[in-house]
Amino acid sequence: xxxxxxxxAALVVAVILVLVSxxxxxxxxxxxxxxxxxxxxxAGLTVLIGLSGQISIGNGAFMAIGGxxxxxVLIHLGWPLEAVFAVGAVVAALAGAVFGVAAARxxxxxxxxxxxxxxxxxxxIANQFPKQFGGDQGLSVSISTPAFLGATFPPTRWLxxxxxxxxxxxxILLANLGRSRVGRSWRAVRDxxxxxxxxxxNVARLQILAFVVSAACAGLxxxxxxxxxxxxxxxxxxxTLSIALLTAAVLGGLGTLPGALxxxxxxxxxxxxxxxxxxxxxxxSAASSSVPIAxxxxxxxxxxxxxxxxIQGGLRRFFGPATATPLTALFRRTPVSEHQEEGPS
Amino acid sequence: MQEFLEFTxxxxxxxxxxxxxxxxxxxxxxxxxxLNYSQGGMAMFTTYVAxxxxxxxxxxxxxxxxxxxAGLVLGALLEVTVVRPTMGKGPLNSVIVTIGLLIxxxxxxxxxxxxxYRSFPPSFSIKGLKVGSVALGISASDLFTxxxxxxxxxxxxxxxxxxxxxxxxxxxxxxxxxxxLLGVRIGRVLTLGWALAGLFGALAGVLVTPSTFLYPxxxxxxxxxxxxxxxxxxxxxxxxxxxxGVLLGVVLSYAGGYLGSNLVLVYGxxxxxxxxxxxxxxxxxxxxxxxx
Amino acid sequence: MAxxxxxxxxxVHAGYGGVPVLNGVSISARPGTITAVLGANGAGxxxxxxxxxxxxxxxxGRILVDGANLARRHPEDIARAGVAxxxxxxxxxxxxxxxxxxxxxxxxxxxxxxxxxxxxxxYQRFPLLAERKRRHAGLLSGGERQILVIAxxxxxxxxxxxxxxxxxxxxxxxxxxxxxxxxxxxDEVGLTVLLVEQNARSALAIAxxxxxLNLGTVVAADDAAVLASDVALRRxxxxx
Numbered sequence: 001x002x003x004x005x006x007x008x009a010a011l012v013v014a015v016i017l018v019l020v021s022x023x024x025x026x027x028x029x030x031x032x033x034x035x036x037x038x039x040x041x042x043a044g045l046t047v048l049i050g051l052s053g054q055i056s057i058g059n060g061a062f063m064a065i066g067g068x069x070x071x072x073v074l075i076h077l078g079w080p081l082e083a084v085f086a087v088g089a090v091v092a093a094l095a096g097a098v099f100g101v102a103a104a105r106x107x108x109x110x111x112x113x114x115x116x117x118x119x120x121x122x123x124x125i126a127n128q129f130p131k132q133f134g135g136d137q138g139l140s141v142s143i144s145t146p147a148f149l150g151a152t153f154p155p156t157r158w159l160x161x162x163x164x165x166x167x168x169x170x171x172i173l174l175a176n177l178g179r180s181r182v183g184r185s186w187r188a189v190r191d192x193x194x195x196x197x198x199x200x201x202n203v204a205r206l207q208i209l210a211f212v213v214s215a216a217c218a219g220l221x222x223x224x225x226x227x228x229x230x231x232x233x234x235x236x237x238x239x240t241l242s243i244a245l246l247t248a249a250v251l252g253g254l255g256t257l258p259g260a261l262x263x264x265x266x267x268x269x270x271x272x273x274x275x276x277x278x279x280x281x282x283x284x285s286a287a288s289s290s291v292p293i294a295x296x297x298x299x300x301x302x303x304x305x306x307x308x309x310x311i312q313g314g315l316r317r318f319f320g321p322a323t324a325t326p327l328t329a330l331f332r333r334t335p336v337s338e339h340q341e342e343g344p345s
Numbered sequence: 346m347q348e349f350l351e352f353t354x355x356x357x358x359x360x361x362x363x364x365x366x367x368x369x370x371x372x373x374x375x376x377x378x379x380l381n382y383s384q385g386g387m388a389m390f391t392t393y394v395a396x397x398x399x400x401x402x403x404x405x406x407x408x409x410x411x412x413x414x415a416g417l418v419l420g421a422l423l424e425v426t427v428v429r430p431t432m433g434k435g436p437l438n439s440v441i442v443t444i445g446l447l448i449x450x451x452x453x454x455x456x457x458x459x460x461x462y463r464s465f466p467p468s469f470s471i472k473g474l475k476v477g478s479v480a481l482g483i484s485a486s487d488l489f490t491x492x493x494x495x496x497x498x499x500x501x502x503x504x505x506x507x508x509x510x511x512x513x514x515x516x517x518x519x520x521x522x523x524x525x526l527l528g529v530r531i532g533r534v535l536t537l538g539w540a541l542a543g544l545f546g547a548l549a550g551v552l553v554t555p556s557t558f559l560y561p562x563x564x565x566x567x568x569x570x571x572x573x574x575x576x577x578x579x580x581x582x583x584x585x586x587x588x589x590g591v592l593l594g595v596v597l598s599y600a601g602g603y604l605g606s607n608l609v610l611v612y613g614x615x616x617x618x619x620x621x622x623x624x625x626x627x628x629x630x631x632x633x634x635x636x637x
Numbered sequence: 638m639a640x641x642x643x644x645x646x647x648x649v650h651a652g653y654g655g656v657p658v659l660n661g662v663s664i665s666a667r668p669g670t671i672t673a674v675l676g677a678n679g680a681g682x683x684x685x686x687x688x689x690x691x692x693x694x695x696x697x698g699r700i701l702v703d704g705a706n707l708a709r710r711h712p713e714d715i716a717r718a719g720v721a722x723x724x725x726x727x728x729x730x731x732x733x734x735x736x737x738x739x740x741x742x743x744x745x746x747x748x749x750x751x752x753x754x755x756x757x758x759x760y761q762r763f764p765l766l767a768e769r770k771r772r773h774a775g776l777l778s779g780g781e782r783q784i785l786v787i788a789x790x791x792x793x794x795x796x797x798x799x800x801x802x803x804x805x806x807x808x809x810x811x812x813x814x815x816x817x818x819x820x821x822x823x824d825e826v827g828l829t830v831l832l833v834e835q836n837a838r839s840a841l842a843i844a845x846x847x848x849x850l851n852l853g854t855v856v857a858a859d860d861a862a863v864l865a866s867d868v869a870l871r872r873x874x875x876x877x
Contacts, residue, residue: 049437102618105625108436109380113576117617120569121610128607239565243444250441287456290561294452300445301427308434509744516730516741523728526690528716528745528793 006175010168021160029156030228031268036163037224038264040170042248043257044217047174049246050255051183052210053190055108058115059218060242061122066092066219067226067237068126071139074227081143085166085223092219093212100211104204119242123234138233141226163224170220171257177213178257186210218245247296251303253312262311270296351482352602353595358487360594361494365549366571367578367586368498369542374580375518376538378436379428382443385568386450387423387543388550389561391415393458395551396465396559405466412547420543424536451561460560467555468493490552497548498587501541505583514538570597573613577620579627589628592616641704643668643829644689644720644797649698649708651688658684660853661698664831666797666846671823671830673840673861675875676850682833683725685850686799689831690722691715702797717745721795725802725833729782729789731775735766738774738785742792755792763788780811787818791826798822801833812836816843837875841865849874 021029045059066088073079073087103114126133133139145158177183188196189206197203226232244267252263274292281288307314366384373381395412399405427446431439469485505511516524517534525531549571550564557563574593578585593613600612620628642665652658658681666672674682687693689700691712700708707715716722730738739759743752760767763784769777774785783803790798800819804812820843822828834840841847841861848858849870857870864870871877 055437055440102622106621107625109374109580110576110621110626112380112440113572114617114621116569117573117610117614120566121614124608124610239569243448247441247444250437254437287459290452290455290460292452293561294449294456297445297447297449297452300448301442304434304438304442304445305430308438509740512733512737512741513744515737516733519732520728520730522692523724523730524741525712526692526716526722526724526728527742527789528713529741530713 002179003172003176006172010172014165014168017164018161021157021164024157026154026156029154029160031272033156033159033163033228034225035261035264035268036160036167037221037228038245038248038267039221039260040167040224041218041221041245042252042264042267043171043174043260044214044221045245046249046252046254046256046260046263047178047186047217048210048214049249051178051186051190052207053186054207054210055112055246056115056211056214057112057246058117058119058122058242059214059245060237060239061115061118062092062096062215062218063222063225063241063245064123064126064232064234064237065095065215066222067232068133068139068222069219070223071141071226071232072132074141074143075139081162081227084227085220088223088226089216089220092222093216095219096212096215097208099215100208103211104208116239116242119237120239123237126234134233136234138231138236140231142230143227159228163228166220166224170217174213174217175257182206182209247300251300251310253310253314256310256312259310259312266299266311270299347479348602351480352598353482355482355487356595356598357591358483358491358594359598360574360591361491362549362553362567362590363571363574363593364498364587364590365494365545365552366568367575367590368501368583369545369549370572370575371578371580371583371586372538372542372545374575376514376521376535377428377432377439379432379439379443380572380580381539381542382440382568383423383446383450384542384546384571385564386447387416387419388546388567389559389564390450390454391419391543391547392465392550392554392559392563393454396463399466405468409468409551412551413544416543416545416547416550417540418543420546421536421540423543424539428539429532429535454561458561462558462560465551465554465559468552471555486555493548493552497545498583501545501583510537570613573617576627577617579624579630582627582629585627585629641668642666642701643703644831645699645701646685646689647699647701649685649688649695649700651684651693651695651698653684653693657696658853659688659695662850662853662855664848664855664858666829666831668796668829669823669827670845671819671832671843673837673844673847674831674833674850675837675840675847675864677874677876678835679852680850681853682850683801684853686722686724686801686831686833689715689799690720692722713745716793719794719796720799721790721793721797722799723786723790723801723803725805729774729777729785731773733774734770735772735774735777735785736770738789739766739770739792742789745793752792755794759788759792762791780807780814783807783811783815784818787815787822791822796829798828798830799833800830802835803832804834804836804839812839816840819843837871838865838877 021032024032041059041063045056048054048056069091070084070088074084099118103111106114127135145153145155149158185201185206188199188201189203193203229236248263248267249260251266252261253259271292274295275288303311369384370381373379391412394415395408398411399408423446427442428439431442467486468489471484471486473484474481505515513529513534514537516529517531521531549567553567554563570593574590575586577593578589593616596616597609597613601609604612624630644666646662646664649659649662650657662685664672674685676682684693688695691710695708698708699706702718702720705718707718739756740752743755746752765781766785766788774782777785803815807815816839819830819832823830832840832844841864844861847861847864849856851874856874857864
């Protein structure tokens, strides 16, 4: 039932997006495609953190894996686009499984540290194998607009359509997963690991599965971003990217798919907007390029102080029933009974 | 043998920098259960302050001292203004707030000082030292780095163990609720913890920047390695932080020296993974058993 | 009640979030007396102590210690005003040594000589702690820990001592020792003690006065002997 409803909603959104994209300039279409790519990656992360209660500051690494995998398939095998995207997701999912198994016992900042190191270490592999991965220069990725749309059809609009379609499919799958038994089990693990384990849930397997799902999403997002920007290179998968994904997920509202959209919109639109504002107020180009960075920092701090449950949580507070996932439910430390700690008397 | 000596000593010298960052993270983590992702940004910022002072006064040591003082002040200031209001709103909120601080500090540094790379002077000569004809692989500046961090860590240890301020810091770290009931103003203690963390970060900043240049993101990778060192050592353990830092420095130095420099970070990741697979809460953790 | 109360609680309302726990509680304790706070689980006994020491903010009401209203002040300030709260589950800091735990108790007092005098007083009163002063508090037995937290509370030279379930989890012989200690503190130091206990019989045996809480209100308050001889009260609320 929910699947049918989600598909119906997605079709409506798809029609709206097509209509909107036709009105937009080619630059705006490009931004739309960028947002679509980020939404997938951020949504995967929001599921990992918000539903299963694990943190990752390294999902940029899985984006890199998805980006490189899809670029290689596109360049060497020339597969159709949908297969290329699928490869990006699957390869990243495999990497996520490996990492998830290795990290299954890690919690809180220890998991954060491991994922952070993954994010900075992984892209350096590209430099070690310049023949295969193009070294620092990276690999260029280009897709062509299908002939039936006509020669004058703006390529960025085609990009927007392709990426939005992929993003919608990914979001439908995530929405269903969140409402399925797996989603409920994740919430149980997030709220109280011990209780979940006592209730017969396999905590380690659920946590690894969450890593796989989030890595698959990051991989798909990486594949989408690769075709949007036309390049995969180590410089595209910096620490900044991984941190941006995390901040977008929390800023938008953790554990909610609309939150992933709000976060991605902020990520893509706010910096360009603020750079323009800075430049128009007579700041030097070096300084004005730093304005959006500083402003993004301020936005993060203010939103976290004013709306602890993120933008989506804030919206719900104003417009709807208060059902936002309380952030305090995450990483709740297992209460230790004081009686257990007592010595012999 | 000659190479081995060089790589070892060089690794220890760099490792002391990671140790200083790790110590600053441990100081804050123990007191507030917040991981301060802005530690690198704070260190970058205080190093800019030192850079300005050195440029204007011509004295390296004036810049050095001002940087440390600026670290103390910045740490205390951020705790009071930004971090304290996030306490009790959930661990992820404080994570994002400190990331927000990092981004803000880097943005502000870019606006004030521009994005270009600036060279930063070393404390002493960076010429390699020799014993007889044997090159040691380290310089007088490296020696000072190691000595300064060690001295600071030792001072911290003495304060922790033998002063009433240290007792307050430790008690607040272990049991803030009980400590409050005994009339200790834990708010001030937490501010002090952040100030000390700012000091250690500032120390790491001035010591490492001669080899990295100074720019708004200059401390990013140092922070990641310092964080890694803290995780290896165990976030609750100051001793673990120092040992984790030296261990990581030496491992990366051997990896870079013997296996080539391209994949140094990958080897670092492997070392981290190895440690965490055996001890998921770091080498010197004592709390692992409590987490069930 | 000719004498002024050392601790007076007037119409205190408090709770957690939106859930009220205390609904207008009033108590008055004369200086140098033990008041037993009795009642079933969930009656609000622990919340009462937490409200007095500032861990829970009262929504309404006054908390007077020697005439000064401490309601809605921070726990640190209330502790400094002379209220020592020994919470349930003891609260020794296991990672610190016995001596460090004790020294911590005097940190809110000014002057190194005052603090070291408090320490030597504590060792004189509790030789057991002097023997174990370098040992980590985590290595003490349950009874020794209870002695340590009471000794630590005394380091601040409090006027009022709030004791939450000091007998919890202790062997009967240890319970008697702790109760003796509480009585000694009243007689020798002149402490005003609020003693929360499940074990009503042993609490009333040493207390001067007693009060019985039920669902956040005071259902009985009288001399300890009177309460102990009230058969109906004992059967309904005290279980002995």
